[in-house]
Amino acid sequence: MTFWTTLYHRLNRRNAGSQSSLAPDAPFVAIGDIHGRLDLLETLVAKIDEQAPNLPLIFLGDYVDRGPDSAGVLSRLKSLDDTPSRQTTCLMGNHDVMMLDFLDHPEQDGPRWLNYGGIQTLESFGIPPMDQSPTMMRDQLLSKIDPSLLSWLRQRPLIWQSGNIVASHAGGNPNRPIEPNREHSLLWGHPDIHTKPRRDDLWVVHGHFADDEAYIKNNRICVDTRAHRSGQLTAAIISPESVEFIST
Template identity: 35%
Template sequence: MTARSPLPAPARVAARVPEDTRVYAIGDIHGRADLLADLLEMIRADAARAPEGRQVLVTLGDHVDRGDWTRHVVDMLLEDPLPGAELVTLKGNHEELLLRFLEEPEAVARLWLGNGGDATLRSYGIEPSRYLGLADGWQRMSRLFAEALPAAHRRFYENLRLHHREGGYLFVHAGIRPGVPLVEQTSETLLWVRDLFLSSEADHGAVVVHGHTVAWAPEERPNRIGIDTGAFMTGRLTCLVLAGEERRFLST
């Protein structure tokens, strides 16, 4: 994957999160449980120093694929990763492919496995190379995957949300279609959009916090903040911290 070079950040828009609320938003994890463990330690230390109040931990989707430890990533998020905080887990395009593989493997298998789904299968004990070339190879892999998935993991994937709002910030995986109300945004846009959203200078009615498109450093624009710093290939997993009008970043 080719990463976007960071652009110079213009003046900020004065967006706020609700009073007495601190938000921690984590970019695309992509199976890097090792980096997630390190980042969660930083977040917990930061939260312990913060004033009392509501805390929200948001993950922006693409928890799975590419890295070797997807199963462990999900386990960590199911184990109260930030005690006392609200946990909001969003859906990414990679989770969309994973779920479709369970239902219609032949339609998405090449796309999913070619974009890191093979690493996810291995994390659940399935070696894809054993079934490649077999007439029913995709179906067999899908069936074995369904059998290997713990019930809690299946629920995790199926219950991921498409968006979340906190005050002046909207959290989505990929972005939005400019000029379209949130209730009219399609799941395809929220999970897959790139240039139409990234190149827009429109006021979206909120600052959109997103992942999906890799940049070498967090990318702050007047109408959006991108925090996918390519953890699976760079070793940098990024968290955006929001409190009042404050914005800052934590990173591995």
């Protein structure tokens, strides 16, 4: 059974812990970590089309691993990205990078990826992972994945910005400027993000740090709600001074 939860926030400095007003150039929708849940992605996109038609879609990374259909998620996102009638941006996540590292260096990076959900990704491409070397699994994956899809995945950006809000997978280091060359904290996060607000008047919207519910704290909007396990994929409809959460 699928159900919807919607939570609306009218932001101010007192209830959001913010140092600045939320001021994107225009409304947009940020979607949290999908992790192979094509079923939830389809359901959530349909709901967004009902509630926020034609708004830009910003996907925050971690499309693969853990869930049952990473192959389907990647194909669906590329299809959305290729649709000229809907502005779509798909950012890079750390699990997406781990998959690419596996393809480039299977013996070195394969064991870590397989332990963090790569087995489910291989299975979604029809590749049994048992009793094979990482290089053999890599070669099979390269034979299964569309080269154009792989090229698209490699080209995913790290950040997207509208007004004073920056979207990235893991939010970055609150002590440093948000720049594409600071790749590690944008993909893997920084421990200070939980305790230190930014001092540059920027807001960040991100995934990566999973919680039971989406939340707003210290100029941050976090929308990773453990979709692969909870069945709750979350989006944030972000407008000047307001955030509306929608979850499956």
